[in-house]
Amino acid sequence: xxxxxxxxxxxxxxWLAGQIVKGGGFGLVGDLIVGVIGAVLGGFLFGLLGITAxxxxxxxxxxxxxxxxxxxxxxxIKKKA
Numbered sequence: 001x002x003x004x005x006x007x008x009x010x011x012x013x014x015w016l017a018g019q020i021v022k023g024g025g026f027g028l029v030g031d032l033i034v035g036v037i038g039a040v041l042g043g044f045l046f047g048l049l050g051i052t053a054x055x056x057x058x059x060x061x062x063x064x065x066x067x068x069x070x071x072x073x074x075x076x077i078k079k080k081a
Contacts, residue, residue: 012064013066017064046065
């Protein structure tokens, strides 16, 4: 059941990040990938900063912040290429 929540939070976080960054969504699979990688990245960044997010909302915020950072990094890399 945790895997299902992980996937749902990943989709939501990827979609939210796409809306916040004004790049639009990446489709269901793209949002899932961005959200899942963003969740891992967000957890890492929050850990470095000493921030602890608890519960469903905390997980969504962490994943969304990570996905926003991921999208920003991808755009910087794409501009340089």
